[in-house]
Amino acid sequence: MSASLLDVNDLSRRFGGLKAVEGLSLHVGKGEIVGLLGPNGSGKTTALNLISGALQPDRGSVKLDGEETAGASNFKVARLGIARTYQLVRLFKTMSVLENVVAGMSFTHERRFGTEANADALELLERVGLAARASRRAEDLTYIDQKRLELARCLASRPRVLLLDEWLAGLNPTELLQAIELVRSLKHDGVSILMVEHVLEAVRSLCDHCVVMNAGQRIAVGPAASVLADPEVVRAYLGDDHA
Template sequence: MSAPALLQVSGLTRRFGGLVAVDGVEFAVKDGEILGLLGPNGSGKTTVLNMISGALAPNAGTIALRGAAIHGLAPHRIARLGVARTFQLVRVLASLSCRENVLAGLAFGTRHLWGNAAAREAEDILARVGLAGRADTMTTELTYIDQKRLELARALALKPQLLLLDEWLAGLNPTELLQGIDLIHSLRSEGIAILMVEHVMDAIRSLCDRCVVMNAGRKIADGTPAAVLADPEVVRAYLGDADA
């Protein structure tokens, strides 16, 4: 019998009043896989990430991490099980320095790392995301792109098995985009699985092993980037009918 997928989402549904934002979505993420979660704006992608990370509870369906149910757990419990995330609208701890933001992830994540060891690791993680020498910089002094880097550093401090990236590459210039793609590639080499919501198609083609495409809350395609981006239903979802 094969081992369960790292993440298994089955029949996932979320309603907001009369609106069905996510409707029976199913997919799996394997160890070390980069899975793209695609779809036009309003298709339910971020709502899926919010349910996986615990920010929202599903109305129906299940979410399992290595076969153990996590749907409905509090976000901090899911984080300690090895699921970290970034947000579409960057969330950093504004009253703290870069070092202190990463220390928060080290202290309250899976390892509860404190003291000198945590300080040294915080420096290493900041350097890795492109913030070397910025440990004492307050987050209010960072550019938007550097705040994104810091948010990723804090997520990596949790030592996740699964990293959820919500449009982390959005807004980067061409040089920064290449650096971001290289950084995400390097995370996979460490065995971190990644579920990424993204609209930058060059990044999807470069990074993703497989893509799930959503439209109006439902899954409409699942396959390699080349296959799903050529799927007529996916093309219609993004561009509309040719005679519209």
Template structure:
């Protein structure tokens, strides 16, 4: 059964067509990968799904409810959370305070949502408990990524949108990120849309992949189907494929 339905989403930025008639569904408890070269429109699509941008045309349904154009906090409270490509914590709050703020923003109960845990438990889940009193501004880049996902989990999501979660992490941290996402999905029955450039990690963890290029969906299928798709190879290799 679908939890999210993206129908014919188009987004214009003055002259630029950032997204052109994009449709896809995400099933309950499914991990879907979203890939495409830089500038393909991936983050713009997340912004539209999460409510921080309005589409020029098209509709987003979450659990059968039309959420197109609703404000971000309403969408979050329904159970849709996202992380940012560049983490956006409150720099002058501690790790724990950041997680508490996120919990308030997401109103952890209601709407059939299951609480992932208390803020302290979430610190533990993401491996930040030794740093729960540390100010966000002095965290390392990889710890900021952990805090970013902790804040998303604190809103008790049913679907999680991850924007380049493993980007900028070391090989070892990427392995952690990879098994972490899978564990989250299983433990909390999450649906996930996962944007990632680290193909090796994405491909072994997702059920299906969608590929955007210049705002157009050029392919979808299993990871194996997609990596062998001529259009996808061409988009990534710039015509030399």
């Protein structure tokens, strides 16, 4: 098992009487890809919001390489080395593709400007397949290319941990295979990944292990094949008749 890089312990957040996340614990090792699974409404995106600093926890701990980040604002968390994508893509739509990636370099302790920033941005765009569209406005890209751009902007901050929130959703079979290889290449570069995903082909192919949530709580953890066959997980996804 890899040395732990991201440690989440007893993380909890309520909205009124709703326990959106309750006592969640998970760990992501250096260079690992961990799947965060569960049916819709199980608390996965709320968990990413808490880890990334978009939401503040009611209790619990989030540590990046031993440093506590729970309660820190999202821009501080980003500078410490946690970046994320969103289910609904968030871009600077009137800026160019290249400018969007350069903007991502603001959220890091290794800021780059001018020629160096543009060269690094073009390299990242080449990696995600968008180099030929560098001068286009972000709003003119297709939805899939906007997702690729958001990933490139995340990578521009040189994250140690990357949070992917259903980044593979909406891809056709060819695009999915390409995207799986892209995510795998990030792991080989040493980026640790926590991914919320419903595409089980990708989960089985990519994830070192998985954490499954239901109704805000962790109900299973382990290798993908094991947790997906767990009766409690099957019940959470499909109901009692299938468990």
